[in-house]
Amino acid sequence: MSLPTDEEAAARAHRAFADRFGTAPEGVWAAPGRVNVIGEHTDYNDGYVLPVALPHTTRAAVGRRTDGRVALASLQGDGTVVELGIDELAPGRPDGWAGYPAGVIEGLRDRLARGVSVLVDSDVPVGAGLSSSAALTCSVALALSDLTASELTRTDLVELARRSENDFVGAPTGILDQSASLLCTFGHALFLDTRERRTEQVPLDLAAAGLELLVVDTGTSHTHADGGYGDRRRECERAAARLGVAALRDVTDVAALAALDEVLLRRARHIVTENARVLEVVAVLRGVADPRAIGPVLTAGHASLRDDFEISTVELDACVDAAVEAGAHGARMVGGGFGGSAVVLVDRDRAGSVADAVRERFAREGFTAPRTFDVVPSAGARRIA
Numbered sequence: 001m002s003l004p005t006d007e008e009a010a011a012r013a014h015r016a017f018a019d020r021f022g023t024a025p026e027g028v029w030a031a032p033g034r035v036n037v038i039g040e041h042t043d044y045n046d047g048y049v050l051p052v053a054l055p056h057t058t059r060a061a062v063g064r065r066t067d068g069r070v071a072l073a074s075l076q077g078d079g080t081v082v083e084l085g086i087d088e089l090a091p092g093r094p095d096g097w098a099g100y101p102a103g104v105i106e107g108l109r110d111r112l113a114r115g116v117s118v119l120v121d122s123d124v125p126v127g128a129g130l131s132s133s134a135a136l137t138c139s140v141a142l143a144l145s146d147l148t149a150s151e152l153t154r155t156d157l158v159e160l161a162r163r164s165e166n167d168f169v170g171a172p173t174g175i176l177d178q179s180a181s182l183l184c185t186f187g188h189a190l191f192l193d194t195r196e197r198r199t200e201q202v203p204l205d206l207a208a209a210g211l212e213l214l215v216v217d218t219g220t221s222h223t224h225a226d227g228g229y230g231d232r233r234r235e236c237e238r239a240a241a242r243l244g245v246a247a248l249r250d251v252t253d254v255a256a257l258a259a260l261d262e263v264l265l266r267r268a269r270h271i272v273t274e275n276a277r278v279l280e281v282v283a284v285l286r287g288v289a290d291p292r293a294i295g296p297v298l299t300a301g302h303a304s305l306r307d308d309f310e311i312s313t314v315e316l317d318a319c320v321d322a323a324v325e326a327g328a329h330g331a332r333m334v335g336g337g338f339g340g341s342a343v344v345l346v347d348r349d350r351a352g353s354v355a356d357a358v359r360e361r362f363a364r365e366g367f368t369a370p371r372t373f374d375v376v377p378s379a380g381a382r383r384i385a
């Protein structure tokens with residue numbers, strides 16, 4: 001699938017908004033999905049993450065109204081416009097996809113008392129662990145802040161978008177996805193310390209090193225409002241409480257986990273070793289070492305998510321095994337887990353044969369054919385019209 005340019009995407013959203021609402025929008029904003037290079041489930045443990053923004057974005061065409069109503073339309077839905085009074089917004093109301101932008105609007109309700117119309121259009125795959133929900137909330141958050149609350153910083157918008165997802169939609173996520181969507185820059189991975197909120201743009205020019213970062217969407221869906229993600233979060237909080245630390249970020253030596261029972265020990269060990277892996281990958285990318293050196297660290301991250309955190313699936317495991325056997329430098333599942341996508345680090349001239357090997361393994365196992373694409377670290381959220 002070839003992606004539209006920002007100009008094409010803006011023109012399409014502008015036209016669709018005018019069709020639905022009979023007036024031009026005040027502007028169009030775009031926000032990307034993400035893949036995380038390393039640092040999974042560390043964000044709600046005050047730890048480190050290293051995402052890149054995808055070239056795939058969600059666009060929000062937005063116009064303020066004068067009748068106190070909120071109208072939400074999506075080019076990906078069935079065409080129905082979700083409409084209600086701004087005072088009727090409440091957690092779960094509206095539900096479904098419209099809850100995400102509605103939660104952001106609710107967060108700025110004081111400034112939007114006269115209502116707002118939003119039309120969204122997206123090419124971020126949904127349910128693939130690539131942050132389609134953050135692309136949606138962040139495109140709307142940036143739009144509304146540009147229009148009404150320009151004193152808000154991008155870090156404030158990360159919080160606004162996270163609150164929409166946590167409090168309005170009811171998905172207990174951390175800040176990885178929203179930070180990636182709002183703070184990433186072209187050609188870089190974003191090294192984020194989620195406790196200190198310190199960021200560093202780490203140059204990531206894989207093409208110059210003859211490498212590709214392949215995303216393999218297994219087509220198996222995940223949803224964060226479901227139980228598994230929240231269970232892991234609570235287990236991590238329990239482990240931190242038993243160890244007497246504010247968050248698992250405060251533990252750097254796995255020997256300190258010995259007091260935990262077996263399950264909590266494995267959950268906590270994933271977080272402790274994953275934080276170390278983020279630091280190791282950042283050190284490689286900052287230095288002169290060949291970026292291929294991060295490959296085995298990614299694969300070790302997968303093993304930890306599979307064995308200690310227990311959030312992988314047979315499809316994701318098959319993808320990682322087949323890719324590494326076929327000569328990839330490393331591979332791992334990405335995102336919240338229980339389905340979704342994997343990333344594969346591979347030499348450019350081997351990318352085709354590695355993708356074929358994954359497809360063949362899926363066919364042999366009777367899994368649905370996966371979708372693959374190459375990721376160029378792309379720009380964060382921006383105004384496009």
Ligand code: GLA
Nearest residue numbers: 040041173174175176335336
């Ligand atoms: C989801 C959540 C993020 C993060 C990842 C796992 O994407 O939205 O906050 O916890 O899972 O790293």
